[in-house]
Amino acid sequence: MPGSKTDLRVIRTKEAIRDALIELIDEKGFEAITVKDITTRAKINRGTFYAHYQDKFDLMTKCEEEIMLEMSRIVKQNFPSVIDSLEMDSPTVPPFPLTVSLFEYLNKNSDIMKAVLGPKGDLSFQTRLKEFMWETLYGNNPNSMVKEENFLVPAQYLASYMGTAKIGVIQQWLNSGRKESPQEMARILTTITVNGPLFAAGLKK
Amino acid sequence: MPGSKTDLRVIRTKEAIRDALIELIDEKGFEAITVKDITTRAKINRGTFYAHYQDKFDLMTKCEEEIMLEMSRIVKQNFPSVIDSLEMDSPTVPPFPLTVSLFEYLNKNSDIMKAVLGPKGDLSFQTRLKEFMWETLYGNNPNSMVKEENFLVPAQYLASYMGTAKIGVIQQWLNSGRKESPQEMARILTTITVNGPLFAAGLKK
DNA sequence: CAATAAATACACACCGTGTTGTTTATTATG
DNA sequence: CATAATAAACAACACGGTGTGTATTTATTG
Numbered sequence: 001m002p003g004s005k006t007d008l009r010v011i012r013t014k015e016a017i018r019d020a021l022i023e024l025i026d027e028k029g030f031e032a033i034t035v036k037d038i039t040t041r042a043k044i045n046r047g048t049f050y051a052h053y054q055d056k057f058d059l060m061t062k063c064e065e066e067i068m069l070e071m072s073r074i075v076k077q078n079f080p081s082v083i084d085s086l087e088m089d090s091p092t093v094p095p096f097p098l099t100v101s102l103f104e105y106l107n108k109n110s111d112i113m114k115a116v117l118g119p120k121g122d123l124s125f126q127t128r129l130k131e132f133m134w135e136t137l138y139g140n141n142p143n144s145m146v147k148e149e150n151f152l153v154p155a156q157y158l159a160s161y162m163g164t165a166k167i168g169v170i171q172q173w174l175n176s177g178r179k180e181s182p183q184e185m186a187r188i189l190t191t192i193t194v195n196g197p198l199f200a201a202g203l204k205k
Numbered sequence: 206m207p208g209s210k211t212d213l214r215v216i217r218t219k220e221a222i223r224d225a226l227i228e229l230i231d232e233k234g235f236e237a238i239t240v241k242d243i244t245t246r247a248k249i250n251r252g253t254f255y256a257h258y259q260d261k262f263d264l265m266t267k268c269e270e271e272i273m274l275e276m277s278r279i280v281k282q283n284f285p286s287v288i289d290s291l292e293m294d295s296p297t298v299p300p301f302p303l304t305v306s307l308f309e310y311l312n313k314n315s316d317i318m319k320a321v322l323g324p325k326g327d328l329s330f331q332t333r334l335k336e337f338m339w340e341t342l343y344g345n346n347p348n349s350m351v352k353e354e355n356f357l358v359p360a361q362y363l364a365s366y367m368g369t370a371k372i373g374v375i376q377q378w379l380n381s382g383r384k385e386s387p388q389e390m391a392r393i394l395t396t397i398t399v400n401g402p403l404f405a406a407g408l409k410k
Numbered sequence: 411c412a413a414t415a416a417a418t419a420c421a422c423a424c425c426g427t428g429t430t431g432t433t434t435a436t437t438a439t440g
Numbered sequence: 441c442a443t444a445a446t447a448a449a450c451a452a453c454a455c456g457g458t459g460t461g462t463a464t465t466t467a468t469t470g
Contacts, residue, residue: 007436009448031236031328034426045450050428119332127324130373151407152400153393156381157374162402164373165366168335172365180359188358189366195357196401197367202356207416214416214467239457250418255459 014052016042021059022115029120030060064116064125067109068132074101075136096186103182106170114174117167126167133163162193207256219257221247226264227320234325235265269321269330272314273337279306280341301391308387311375319379322372331372338368367398 020041024033035056039046053059078098106113116125137159151158169189173180180188192200207215225246229238240261244251258264283303311318321330342364356363374394378385385393397405 007448009435013449035428036426046427047429047451048449051448055428119328121328123326123328123331124324126328152405153396154385155406157377157393158397158402158406160373160377161370161397164376165370165402168365168369169362171369172362176361188362191357192363192366193402196404197363197370197398199401200357201360201363209415209468212416212468218417240459241457251458252419252460253417256416260459 010052013042013044013048016044017049017052017059018063021056021063022112025115025118025120025122026111030056030116030122032120060116060122060125063112064122064128067112067116068128070105071102071132074098074105077101095183096190099186099189100182103170103173103185106174107178107182110174110178117171118175129167130160130163133166134159137162165192215257218247218249218253221249222254222257222264223268226261226268227317230320230325230327231316231323235261235320235327265321265327265330268317269327269333272317272321272330273333275310276307276337279303279310282306300388301395304391304394305387308375308378308390311379312383312387315379315383322376323380334372335365335368338371339364342367370397 017038020038021033024037024041028037033056035049036046038056038059039049042049049059053062075098078101116122117129166189169185169192173185209215222243225243226238229242229246233242238261240254241251243261243264244254247254258267280303283306321327322334371394374390374397378390
């Protein structure tokens, strides 16, 4: 497995592979892609691909790893104690720094984010992202926001509800062309969460 | 393409194929399955499979079609005007007949529902289901519950939020062993939606 | 029991996979 | 600067699943 992170050949190859992957996900969907597709598009030999990655899943996993790391970094940057976060982004007072930062990241990397989170994307990544949010909300840590006390429903379902809901909004935003700014999206997401969907829809309680 | 819907051979074959599919999705995930896997497991000739379905995607699509039809039927049965529904299941008063009916259906067919909605399931189906909910909530029909007026956020995002949130709760229930009854799940889901996630979590508004 | 239709057995070309051995490019050193 | 050492990129190969076609056997219906 080639490793030299400064070798120009390696850098070129990996970049070409990654770009080809993103393009192809957009075109045919992740599961329809073959390694041959990728290497043809990237204009490299198929063998070269296998020198770097085990298969297309390995490639995908490694791309996603980068994303997850970067998102964790953003969360930590805004909330060094890691985890009060997400829901706790000063519920009522703009500018919701964490949520804005996350949407800005999504915006900057919208090509790949749209690819993996889109309807032809990678289910396993969506599952991982969901688990990341679930853990953040409900996981075994002293700061988790959803505690098993004073709740009207089992906390695990609350965590699922909130986690998937947020992902759903992100997906809708990405797939409908990102017409709103990250700031606006942060406001939207926070408003729904804090007020509750029905009230946010303008219905009386 | 064999057609006689009363021919016992056809019925047996289709059932065997369907059962094999569900088992295999659970074991290896949909995309890892080969037609050969299915026919071996179903103990039929591979040629027979192609007599009934074009490929594994065709098979999957047809299974999913049944599910969608049945769910639409349940919705219509509870709300003949089709669509006030889903959210509108008498928000505060049990027993939430529509939601209970849906969970009972999911419960009865938990094998296949877990397979398609699970982490190794079929993303395209999850997308379709999401669209179904989205349309139900927001689509172009006079009864859609989310109207573009009096809202605090764009309606499309509200619809995405609620749609995916509900699916998320269903997935969590299926994947954690369905320990709660359909009635209990209906209460949980309605409570979160009506009260809003934060309040349902026991936080002050 | 005859007619019919489904299921099987077998064979074929095709394509993507993953691996192996060879060639070519980069880098480090005398 | 030249050249050996290293490692990346490439070409060729064997394997397994796919989809299709055809002849044959087995089961169902009238």
